Amino acid sequence: MRGWVHEFAATVIRPAGSEWDEREETPWPILEEASKIGLYALDFFAQQAFEPSGLGIVVAFEELFWGDAGIALSLVGSSLAAVSLVSNGTNEQIGEWAPQMFGSPGDVKLAAFCSSEPDAGSDVGAIRTRAVYDEAKDEWVLNGTKTWATNGGIANVHIVVASVDPTLGSRGQASFIVPPGTRGLSQGQKFRKHGIRASHTAEVVLDDVRVPGRCLIGGKDRLDARLARVREGGRSGEQAAMKTFEASRPGVAAMAVGVARAATEYATEYARERVQFGHPIGQNQGVAFMLADMGASVDAARLLTWRAAWMARQNKPFEHAEGSMCKLVAGETAVRVTEQAIQILGGNGYTREYPVERWHRDAKIFTIFEGTSEIQRMIIGRALTGLPVR
Numbered sequence: 001m002r003g004w005v006h007e008f009a010a011t012v013i014r015p016a017g018s019e020w021d022e023r024e025e026t027p028w029p030i031l032e033e034a035s036k037i038g039l040y041a042l043d044f045f046a047q048q049a050f051e052p053s054g055l056g057i058v059v060a061f062e063e064l065f066w067g068d069a070g071i072a073l074s075l076v077g078s079s080l081a082a083v084s085l086v087s088n089g090t091n092e093q094i095g096e097w098a099p100q101m102f103g104s105p106g107d108v109k110l111a112a113f114c115s116s117e118p119d120a121g122s123d124v125g126a127i128r129t130r131a132v133y134d135e136a137k138d139e140w141v142l143n144g145t146k147t148w149a150t151n152g153g154i155a156n157v158h159i160v161v162a163s164v165d166p167t168l169g170s171r172g173q174a175s176f177i178v179p180p181g182t183r184g185l186s187q188g189q190k191f192r193k194h195g196i197r198a199s200h201t202a203e204v205v206l207d208d209v210r211v212p213g214r215c216l217i218g219g220k221d222r223l224d225a226r227l228a229r230v231r232e233g234g235r236s237g238e239q240a241a242m243k244t245f246e247a248s249r250p251g252v253a254a255m256a257v258g259v260a261r262a263a264t265e266y267a268t269e270y271a272r273e274r275v276q277f278g279h280p281i282g283q284n285q286g287v288a289f290m291l292a293d294m295g296a297s298v299d300a301a302r303l304l305t306w307r308a309a310w311m312a313r314q315n316k317p318f319e320h321a322e323g324s325m326c327k328l329v330a331g332e333t334a335v336r337v338t339e340q341a342i343q344i345l346g347g348n349g350y351t352r353e354y355p356v357e358r359w360h361r362d363a364k365i366f367t368i369f370e371g372t373s374e375i376q377r378m379i380i381g382r383a384l385t386g387l388p389v390r
Contacts, residue, residue: 001048008039009067017068020198021358026154027071027198028108034075035105042102045079049086054313056304058254065258070198072255077150077165077199078102081111081159081368083247084175089217097177101157112155114146114204121148122375124161125170129206131162133220139214140176142206148369149369152202153187156180164223164376171230174223177215183338184209195361199210233260238317246351248370249323250309253330256366259336263341263359264294270345287344294337321376321383331366338363 012033020027034040048056057079064072078101085101086094103109120126129144142162146152158178165172178185188203213220268291271282281287304326311322318324338360342349349356367373381389 005063013067024197034302054310062258073199078111081113106311109156112151129162142209146204152204166359175217213266249327253305253326256330260337267341321380323378324379334363
């Protein structure tokens, strides 16, 4: 599988990286090519997600992002919504909506997970989007604005996190499926980003969006029971958005490892071939030691990622914040290593004629989205000390 995905990344994704970065558009032709060979497909993501070792998704993601992060995020962006659905939905909901998140060759579809808001990024408890149940019509009415949504507004299926009972904070939230063509859902601002430009990121505006009662992920009986426990002072279980982010952290870490590995390999090859003062610059300790640190850091990040992915597949709890550890280390490594690659290439690395400049821009997002580095450190600190670190 790794060789197959790497071949697609090397022959289709990487050669197109610069073009789609400049265009800042969703690379539909590449999505179609991936769909034709079964790479952009529910079956592929499901097969890798349930692969016994737990390494299927992280190995695939590393290879795709080794090719180009922006294009790769367009290819895997629907998977976050799929994770939310599979983690919290009923069998009926999964069977009905998961296939519609990917489509088929000639009819490619997208999905979007909508959690962040203008005033609620890392603080998911501050979500203001409301979901009110209309019992007479058995419909939920959604109102609010979501932001930083991958595929937001252009997706066929949107998964929206909303507050059912604002007095309960994050414990009063639920996730909803917004089917294709639902009235009241529209795209707001599309963001022009520092990196991952081939991935569509936008606001999603919800104006009296009505969805059938069956579109509450997990079902109303489960929600009512959970809210009753919370109001009585009991445990609520895992909050839907946080459960989604926790499950996705090894995958996001693998993305960062792919970018970091690409930069390390490129800088290493450059150091072998670039001659200054009569010898390859890789013979200089200043360069060789930098490459040594880069290589060791990438391997360390990968091993942390594989550990977390394996633990998640074996249903072993992240008692020492192993999920946050891999996300933190991989994200920070990607930023540092891509900057070092620019340094090794010198002036060439600072130009768009060489890919390391783009990879450095792409890398920065991994210290920000799906839990900033600061949030990861807070989670790790709590796990290590047992104290309520804030």
